[in-house]
Amino acid sequence: MNKTLRALLTGAALSITASTAFAAECIAPANPGGGWDFTCRQVGKLLYDLGQVDSPVQVTNMAGAGGGLAFAHVVAERATDAELIVAASSATTTRLAQRAYGDASADQVRWVGAIGADPGVIVVAADSPMQNLEDMVNAIKADPGSVAFAGGSAAGGFDHMKPLMVLQAGGFSDITQVKYIGVDGGADAITQTVGGFTQAMTGDMSEIVGFLESGEVRALAVLTEERVPGFEDIPTAMEQGFDVVAVNWRGFYVPHDISDEEFDAWAAKIQAVADSPEWAETMAANGLAPFTKVGGDFQGWVDQVIADTEALSREIGVIQ
Incomplete structure (x- = not known):
């Protein structure tokens, strides 16, 4: 101790x-x-x-x-x-x-x-060209510095881990090249993404509900085994071919x-x-x-x- x-x-x-x-x-x-x-x-x-x-x-x-x-x-x-x-x-x-x-x-x-x-999620701004996790993973494979994530935990924390697990499941191994910015909570992370300072946000479902309802963000995936009741339009990472539950x-x-x-x-x-x-x-x-x-x-x-x-x-x- x-x-x-x-x-x-x-x-x-x-x-x-x-x-x-x-x-x-x-x-x-x-x-x-x-x-x-x-x-x-x-x-x-x-x-x-x-x-x-x-x-x-x-x-x-x-x-x-x-x-x-x-x-x-x-x-x-x-x-x-x-x-x-x-x-x-x-x-x-x-x-x-x-x-x-x-x-x-x-x-x-x-x-x-x-x-x-509280289900993990990965979201992008409503006008992002990335439509699904495959688009995100392919963009990072092509240029690891092209997609930066914002999250409410410090570097190395659980929010940081979520996209890294998805990338590893998608066959991308050089995860140290992935950009992550830790901010003070999920709302700040979404603000970074909606404002274009980062290309994606990693967090929990409870943090994004209001932003989904306002149309400011679009969820690429929910990191659960099955789709979340009340949010059935958001696909899981697993059904997109990425074996990740977070x-x-x-x-x-x-x-x-x-x-x-x-x-x-x-x-x-x-x-x-x-x-x-x-x-x-x-x-x-x-x-x-x-x-x-x-x-x-x-x-x-x-x-x-x-x-x-x-x-x-x-x-x-x-x-x-």
């Missing part, structure tokens, strides 16, 4: 006390109001409403180190706590793959379930040393929420698409995502 995480963890241990009034706890590794907080509160409420837990789920906000504080806390202090789940997302696995949490690694916890996702999933990990039975029990509870009409309504109201993987299926999927992200990060020089 690096010194920064250790110092934060010591402070957290002094400020957080357990509550015996709650049978289960969900840690949101951020302040109230963000995506991890949303995941804990919405899924926690449904776990209780659907009778999956006997008492209301306690939500503990533990901001710090981009999720690293909560991760270190679980590994060091809660490794056997079978009543604990922790909200996670694609940002969590990307940071772990890139060693952003110091010497922490993804195998120090168990990945129990994903329940909904979604900002919402889900959970649990402590590493709980038993297989306890792990499976959490997986079943999360599956029950995913199957409920109440969760379908929550997703629709918050711009999420169905994306459910639980138990061993999710663990195996995360393992592969970590390996792929680490390899791609090394290739573009984010990690050595």
Whole structure:
């Protein structure tokens, strides 16, 4: 554990006390109001409403180190706590793959379930000559500097990774030549593209809905396994011949040393929420698409995502 995480963890241990009034706890590794907080509160409420837990789920906000504080806390202090789940997302696995949490690694916890996702997208200005992903890939193959992408993450972050995965799937290997500009959020990234400063934007579906409706941008692809309900006119990358799925999933990990039975029990509870009409309504109201993987299926999927992200990060020089 690096010194920064250790110092934060010591402070957290002094400020957080357990509550015996709650049978289960969900840690949101951020302040109230963000995506991890949303995941804990919405899924926690449904776990209780659907009778999956006997008492209301306690939500503990533990901001710090981009999720690293909560991760270190679980590994060091809660490794056997079978009543604990922790909200996670694609940002969590990307940071772990890139060693952003110091010497922490993804195998120090168990990945129990994903329940909904903000689909990844690649969009261009409405008047762009690129009509599909093949046009985009061919343009970059012909001249790698001719297409610059704008995204809401820093270089090496998840938005940066999305077009690189598509390009690799399309047979383009010199991805270090691809131009990427990281800006402050998806709206700024779209502004860069609509204004002609970049030729494409890479981000999430929730960031582009208003711009699609106004006709300012056109989506080349959504990076999901199937077309997104409500946006059926946007083709997937897979149906265009690019085997890429890149979604900002919402889900959970649990402590590493709980038993297989306890792990499976959490997986079943999360599956029950995913199957409920109440969760379908929550997703629709918050711009999420169905994306459910639980138990061993999710663990195996995360393992592969970590390996792929680490390899791609090394290739573009984010990690050595």
